[in-house]
Amino acid sequence: MSRGIDLFDSTYSHFETEVLARVRGQTFGEDFGQNSWTTAEEYRRWARWIDLRESSRVLEVASGSGGPAIFLARLCGCRVTGIDINGHGVAAAVQMARAKGLADRTTFQVVDADSRLPFADGSFDAIVCVDSANHFPHRRRVLLEWRRVLAPAGRVLFTDPVVVTGLVSNEELAERSSIGYFLFSAPDTNERLIREAGFELERREDATDNAALVSKRWHDARAAAREALLEIEGKERFAGLQRFFSTVHRLTSERRVSRFVYLAQKPGQGQAPGSPFGGMIASCHAPR
Numbered sequence: 001m002s003r004g005i006d007l008f009d010s011t012y013s014h015f016e017t018e019v020l021a022r023v024r025g026q027t028f029g030e031d032f033g034q035n036s037w038t039t040a041e042e043y044r045r046w047a048r049w050i051d052l053r054e055s056s057r058v059l060e061v062a063s064g065s066g067g068p069a070i071f072l073a074r075l076c077g078c079r080v081t082g083i084d085i086n087g088h089g090v091a092a093a094v095q096m097a098r099a100k101g102l103a104d105r106t107t108f109q110v111v112d113a114d115s116r117l118p119f120a121d122g123s124f125d126a127i128v129c130v131d132s133a134n135h136f137p138h139r140r141r142v143l144l145e146w147r148r149v150l151a152p153a154g155r156v157l158f159t160d161p162v163v164v165t166g167l168v169s170n171e172e173l174a175e176r177s178s179i180g181y182f183l184f185s186a187p188d189t190n191e192r193l194i195r196e197a198g199f200e201l202e203r204r205e206d207a208t209d210n211a212a213l214v215s216k217r218w219h220d221a222r223a224a225a226r227e228a229l230l231e232i233e234g235k236e237r238f239a240g241l242q243r244f245f246s247t248v249h250r251l252t253s254e255r256r257v258s259r260f261v262y263l264a265q266k267p268g269q270g271q272a273p274g275s276p277f278g279g280m281i282a283s284c285h286a287p288r
């Protein structure tokens with residue numbers, strides 16, 4: 001049975017170190033401070049799906065070290081609020097936003113996303129949650145809370161990277177979830193929960209290939225930086241994370257655990273997609 005290992009606290013505490021920046025560059029190609037299975041190409045495409053504008057108010061759930069939220073604010077000119085339960089991540093996000101000159105368009109708070117959110121009804125035009133919904137024990141309740149804080153016709157985009165789509169052993173499940181709490185789902189579960197929470201599902205796409213590619217690159221980049229990482233992580237944590245990334249790659253490349261992205265909309269009267277807003281940013285409003 002796999003023992004629990006820390007991915008987040010140590011990563012966020014040492015986020016700006018040269019070795020972690022080098023690993024991210026080799027893993028993602030374009031490093032914008034992500035700590036998930038996503039790439040800049042995915043984020044740009046998803047911003048077009050959501051139809052983000054300068055006027056958009058976006059909530060980034062599980063914002064980590066702030067890179068994706070800052071990326072969206074710079075890409076689309078929108079205002080982004082990031083929430084994360086990890087204080088080290090939020091501190092790193094605040095520092096990064098200041099360093100990049102985007103503190104006026106991004107804010108970050110320590111918030112438990114599995115609880116009632118500290119925002120009024122209809123506070124946001126869009127919600128983004130990438131590769132983190134699987135860490136929340138009460139997904140239906142989380143979706144209902146997202147619906148509450150969304151404005152009418154607001155959109156939510158989230159990914160679930162642990163949909164079980166094949167035969168998986170208990171050892172593999174333990175290794176795949178060794179970095180924290182995980183809630184594995186069955187096919188069609190997210191679709192049902194989206195409907196039950198009062199959303200209209202607009203799009204569902206298989207994004208497993210990206211998880212397989214990123215996990216392999218991450219494992220190999222870490223292996224190449226082994227000696228420097230050992231100084232930060234120690235032998236046990238380094239070895240545990242290497243097993244974790246290897247397991248993710250094996251399960252995704254064999255399509256036994258899959259990653260899906262979901263785009264849903266809250267019903268209601270609102271500005272129709274494609275209608276003009278002041279200061280539209282073309283890069284976020286290209287044809288979907």
